[in-house]
Amino acid sequence: MLNQFSDSELSAYLEEDLEAVRASKLEEALGQDTDLQERLHRIRQQLAVGEHSLGAIWRQHNLGCPSRKTLGAYLLGILPNDQSLFIKAHLEIRGCLTCQANLEDLKEQQTKNQEELTARTTRYYKSSIGQFSQYRKDH
Amino acid sequence: MAEVDKLLIEEIRSGADEAWMRFVDRFGGRLQAFVRKKIRDPATVEDIVQDTFIGFVNSLPNFDETRPIDSFLFTICRFRIIDHFKKTGRRPDTSSLTSNESQQQIELPGGGRGASTIFRSGERRRAEEDALLQILEQEVALLIENASWIKLACLELLFVSSTPNKEIAEVLGLSQPQVASLKHEFVDKIKRHMMRLGVNADLFPELYIDQES
Numbered sequence: 001m002l003n004q005f006s007d008s009e010l011s012a013y014l015e016e017d018l019e020a021v022r023a024s025k026l027e028e029a030l031g032q033d034t035d036l037q038e039r040l041h042r043i044r045q046q047l048a049v050g051e052h053s054l055g056a057i058w059r060q061h062n063l064g065c066p067s068r069k070t071l072g073a074y075l076l077g078i079l080p081n082d083q084s085l086f087i088k089a090h091l092e093i094r095g096c097l098t099c100q101a102n103l104e105d106l107k108e109q110q111t112k113n114q115e116e117l118t119a120r121t122t123r124y125y126k127s128s129i130g131q132f133s134q135y136r137k138d139h
Numbered sequence: 140m141a142e143v144d145k146l147l148i149e150e151i152r153s154g155a156d157e158a159w160m161r162f163v164d165r166f167g168g169r170l171q172a173f174v175r176k177k178i179r180d181p182a183t184v185e186d187i188v189q190d191t192f193i194g195f196v197n198s199l200p201n202f203d204e205t206r207p208i209d210s211f212l213f214t215i216c217r218f219r220i221i222d223h224f225k226k227t228g229r230r231p232d233t234s235s236l237t238s239n240e241s242q243q244q245i246e247l248p249g250g251g252r253g254a255s256t257i258f259r260s261g262e263r264r265r266a267e268e269d270a271l272l273q274i275l276e277q278e279v280a281l282l283i284e285n286a287s288w289i290k291l292a293c294l295e296l297l298f299v300s301s302t303p304n305k306e307i308a309e310v311l312g313l314s315q316p317q318v319a320s321l322k323h324e325f326v327d328k329i330k331r332h333m334m335r336l337g338v339n340a341d342l343f344p345e346l347y348i349d350q351e352s
Contacts, residue, residue, distance in 0.1 A: 006300070006301030007301075007344075008298070008299060008300065008301050009300065009301065015217055015221075016177060016217040016220045016221050016224070017217060019176070020176055020177060050264060050265065050268075051264060051342075052268055053343060053344065053345060054271060054275070054298055054329075054343045054345040054346065055298045055299045055300075055301065055345060057268060057271055057272050057275060058275055058279075058295070058298055058299050059299050060214075061210065061272060061275075061276070062207065062209070062210050062213075063275055063276060063279045064279045064282075064283070064291055064295055067141075080286070080288075082286070082288040082289055083286065083288045085288065085289065085292065085311065086288035086289070086291055086292040089292045089295070089296060089310055089311065090292065090295065093296055093300060093302055093306075093310060094295050094296055094299055094300045094302075095300065097173060097176055097213075098173065098209065098210075098213050100172075100176065101169050101170070101172035101173035101176065101213075102169050102172075102209075104169075104172035104175075105168040105169040105171075105172045108168060108172070109168065117164075117168070120167055120168070120171070121160070121163055121164040121167055123185070124163045124167045124188060124189060124192055125159065125160050125163045125164075127189045127192075128159070128163065128189060128192040128193055128196065129156065129159065131192075131193045131196045131197070132151075132156070132159045132196050134196075135154075135196050135197075135199060136154035139152070139154075139199075139200070
């Protein structure tokens with residue numbers, strides 16, 4: 001597993017949906033493995049014409065991803081054992097970046113002070129409100 | 140999509156500034172955490188999240204409310220990250236996967252998948268993938284409804300991350316034959332559904348497994 005990369009992982013890599021550590025390992029392997037380079041090239045061509053594997057469809061549509069509420073319950077350690085094991089595998093082995101980001105955000109909400117969070121929202125709001133106003137004008 | 144998100148989108152579409160503020164507040168943190176997984180420089184992270192919000196505004200006319208906002212936003216965000224890596228030369232050429240920078244609208248797989256610049260493939264292939272998506276959604280929903288968490292974890296690891304059977308068995312407390320059996324059972328079920336819908340399962344290599352796997 002450590003040195004082998006599945007087609008599903010190669011497609012996740014091309015779509016920036018592969019965990020950073022695994023992506024680095026893949027890049028390292030790509031430098032030495034021409035077969036891997038060819039597979040990556042083939043998958044890139046397939047993605048470019050809109051062909052997706054079952055695994056890619058599952059991943060792209062976040063099938064089975066737990067809700068934020070469930071992730072919050074996971075964080076609190078109050079889920080049944082089997083569900084908790086599913087989420088752990090989803091986060092750590094499947095390496096779902098979306099759920100990892102949601103979990104991190106939930107942790108931040110518990111630990112960061114409200115002023116910092118409000119300042120962040122204000123920055124994003126100010127930098128996007130111009131575009132939003134344009135949308136309002138156009139529609 | 141959650142009811143609260145549907146209402147928020149309605150308010151945003153009606154042009155309410157306050158709703159846009161709530162949207163940014165609701166999704167800013169998770170997007171930032173997502174980008175941080177790929178990029179360390181805080182200024183670049185902020186730029187990409189900002190571009191993601193702008194991309195969302197531009198894509199609002201095509202946004203399909205039957206799809207989760209999260210999924211839509213994270214996809215825009217990934218395209219922005221790909222664009223960034225392309226500019227900085229940190230990834231092999233993935234230009235065919237990114238949004239055309241001169242074109243501000245982002246179109247996405249699934250609901251927002253209109254006349255995509257990214258997935259401009261044959262209608263037939265798209266219909267086959269949509270049919271498979273529909274089947275997978277139903278099967279995953281059923282597993283969740285029945286609280287079949289170990290089975291769901293096993294299938295996800297098999298098909299999404301291609302984790303070896305041995306590792307899956309160890310992590311989930313199953314035997315290797317049990318993992319293989321779950322895989323066969325699932326593949327058979329999916330193929331039956333596809334046949335019923337008149338869809339060609341040959342297009343998806345994962346649906347062909349050898350007897351040893």
